[in-house]
Amino acid sequence: MIWKQFDQLLVALQELIMGNTMLKCAIADLGIQWAGWAVAAAFKTEKFYDLAGSGTFVLLAHLSRMWGGANHVRQKVQTGLVTAWGFRLGTFLFMRILKDGHDRRFNHVRDSPGTFFVYWTIQALWVFMTLLPTLMLNIDKGDATLGTRDYLGWAVWGLGFATEAIADQQKWLFKTDPDNAGKFIRSGLWAYSRHPNYLGEILQWSGLWLSASSVMQGPQYLSVVSPLFVWFLLRHVSGIPILEKQAMKKWGSDPTFQDYIKNTPLLWPWPKF
Template sequence: MLEIMGNSLVKAAAVDFGIQWVGWAVAASLKTEKFYDLAGSGTFICLALQSLKWGGRYHFRQKVNTGMVVSWAFRLGLFLFTRILKEGQDRRFNKVRDRPGTFFVYWTIQGMWVFLTLLPTLIVNDKREDRPLTSRDYIGWSLWTAGFLIESIADYQKSAFRGNPENQGKFIQHGLWSIVQYPNYLGEIMMWSGIYLSSTSVLRGWEHVSIISPLFLTFLLTKVSGIPIQEKGAFKRYGGDPAFHEHIKKTPKLIPFIW
């Protein structure tokens, strides 16, 4: 069983990094990052559906978790791709799009993000035996649903705010953005934590290593490519506005009423 699952994970990793590295080759030659996020989201969809097909069982839990991954990836990928087409560039890549070596690292990190975040779903979809639904499934799916709504609403509110010419040079501090500074990241963490929680209903032994999914995602968003980059840009744009400093002082960063 371990060998069979290992083979499935190896195939998934090969497809994952194959897509990223081909994407890097094309993006580096064109010196563009416009389809970076789209490639990442597309890889999630591809691997989620392909792992379900490789498993060949189509148990209810497998279909629900896979459907959640596909729904999230489709919505987020379309949102990010539409946004970059509208804005013309992604500031994260200003210093790397003309440096193929560094650009390659970014694409490789995306491959790691896809594989590690998707790990619980890959393992569950490879399960031959089915098990009855448990409270962990229902709690996990409820957590995912709440996270999906939070991220979707937060993205819509910020997009609408930026699209209003009257808000030029202003920062958003209404709606979900008045409750926490980064509601979109909170929603993302909730979704993948929910999928992992549902997966624990069938995980056994070493398979619990897939807890790295929500942990790695949280690390990326809070320490690497999420909050740190957003904070740096926000202080650069609004650092001279006393209202901005008051906002970040009184508004929890990620978790309402705590941090």
């Protein structure tokens, strides 16, 4: 009797998982990150951490559209934009860590499997929370005529994509120039924002939420937590605070850097006259 009830429970659980696309995406997300952790912990390396994260974004975007069963234009564009973001950023970060040989975020982490596991699990949360509007869009079989919010959202995404890509390239070229050794960048987009790459990141996910909101109803609008989560993470947790602290430690006594801090916005730029 007990075994029969256990079998029934397993069947019900299997049906729940197989019939719930959002749940399947969450399980796939966790499975990929935990598998990545197992390999990374065994080899004590963080070299493919960011690549695994961006790759999961791309994979889940396509899986959710496939599992959702619909194939509308809005879903195709949304999935394509996530794919473009993932390939560009993932490739850039992977090339950067291959060049640098390590990531300072993991200096006291890679030798501790337990702490490393937390980092990989947090990455799973980051992927799911950030991708939430796209997942909701892709599993919804409903459709609506493309409108102002779609085009405006895609335009915001395009602005963010260009901003992040240009900022990353400018900093890469700056750091590869031997004459800039030990210096900080304050040219190009970096003259208008101290973290233009993060600004571009926030704009991209804000644009994708705006487009997806064209077909949202009721509680689905709460997925605005996606761009807010990206902003909070970069502004207050893992991005800007760490880099600002490192910069102050390295150049804090430099009058040129003090002038840069005083006259250049932290994140959101304003026109210079």
